[in-house]
Amino acid sequence: MTEGFDRHRRLRRTRGLRNMVQETQLSADDFIAPLFVVEGENIKNEVPSMPNVFQYSLDRVNEELDAIAALGIPSVMVFGVPGYKDACGSSAYAEDGIVQQAVRHIKERHPELVVCADTCLCQFSDHGHCGVLEDGYVQNDASLELLAKTAVSQATAGADVIAPSNMMDGFVVSIREALDDAGFAHIPIMSYAVKFSSAFYGPFRDAAHSSPSFGDRKTYQMNPANRLEALREADSDEREGADFLMVKPALSYLDIIRDLRNTSNLPVVAYNVSGEYAMMKAAALQGWINEQETVLEKLLSMKRAGADLILTYHAKDAARWLAES
Template sequence: MLFPDYRPRRMRSSEALRRMVRETALSVNDFILPLFAIDGKAVKNPIEAMPGNYQLSVDNLVKVARQAYGMGIPGVILFGIPSKKDPLGTQAYARDGIVQRAVKAVKDKVPEMVVITDVCLCEYTDHGHCGFVDGHTVDNDATLDLLAKAALSHANAGADMVAPSDMMDGRVAEIRAVLDENDYSRIPIMSYAAKYCSAYYGPFREAAQSAPKFGDRRTYQMDPANAREAIREVTMDVEEGADIIMVKPALAYLDIICRIRDEVDLPLAAYNVSGEFSMIKAAEKMGWIDGQKVMMETLTAIKRAGADMILTYFAMEAAALMDR
């Protein structure tokens, strides 16, 4: 029997050889850990749909941030659950808002950690939408000022980076202008540039208590069927001043990550969202999959597709496994 000159199995015969030719190297440096801040003290509310994740009071959130940094995870992204909500989401940009207090506490106790803040209104509005609502319509342009105020309040609190997730047109330019005008030109923007209107966000809406009270978010988040539009969205955000661009969700949109990686040379983030996390956890609980192996395969796939950084609820679990 004749074989071709190239025999791939030659390089698969031992773990050492497989490591030597491995094309994608997943690192703890790739991870950003999402955390949910809530009012109170010594609060650790389990998020039923996201096993191992919690709504945390600031004191407990600081403990988790310190532990994550000790494991080598370089950054966290903070989401807030306010004690009160209103039509304008005023707690999103309040000086003593929950995220603002969490930022200050983490930067005080874990100063080396990169603290990123999610800039949106959905957790803070009583209607659950990501902007100013006129009737049943989200008013894009009226929302921009509120988002910029929120971003500025986060910078004032000490955030290292802001991450607008609302998907309003023009919000990156508005935030960049307001930050620059207030001597925060050094603060980078991580833009949720290609954020799809996805069913994978379900568990997050329990965690952040942010489900819309009417309608849905299809008028401002992207249609899951569209790919070329993602390139246009990303290009706009780059032109408006984004420093990092993001694709959300990640696993069902690996093709989008790959296409954007080929088109844009800025750092590229991908959000391994709550539904992706929870499906793996549920299947693991049922004994249908090896959860740890599927977790690592999933994170490697996101990195292989072109992501430079991964926002993931698996961050600490994966970091612990990689440290073995």
């Protein structure tokens, strides 16, 4: 008797068979771990809206760095929380700025770690916006000069990757030219190419003290409703010299990750943002979900959508769970 259906379950019958035909793999090598570094001494402050995520002063940060390295996570993204803010965010590009100090410290402690430096002005400015303000509006071209200056200062400190997150028009080419002119033609740019104006950023602003003092960031971050605009943004950054393309946030924008994977040959980075992390943590603390299974499924979905790398606050947990399994 000829059967009128396919038997797909044959390849699911045992764990060994399932592992043999698994199409998408997740490993610690895929992760970038965020790191919040603050000025001061003996500081380890848990972020209220992000359980198990901490701000560290430089004299306490080794415990976090050592844990990241021991788990085989290859890279960190450094976010600085300065002690001084002004209208132009000058501590973002100061030689002794908190990010610059942190980069030097990390490369001395763990030279094998790939250090990515977040390149923006929002947490360094007293108004909390990602550029230079004039009459309440962020001035694009004037901001580019300061962002390029910041990138060069971070590369000078030893950053392996410059990761601009500001969403100004032309930020990639401006930073690329500045890096090249300063002798850093070998330093890649991980562009926050597609950064939506998202409600999922709230906990990060607690961690980085980067909330805008007025208004919002919708004049430079993207409308969550737009898909074709995301492709235009990414295409511009690739033509201007980006080496990686990031999509932020990740979980609600898996279609955009897939679009970039289908249209670009550059490495694609998914930013599993703070709000996505906080939701998982809150549900897990209530006992509503199995945190390990849910988080690994979520991260696997980002890889399946086309991400090569994932910037995630779950990096340490996920690396530990993968090693245990």
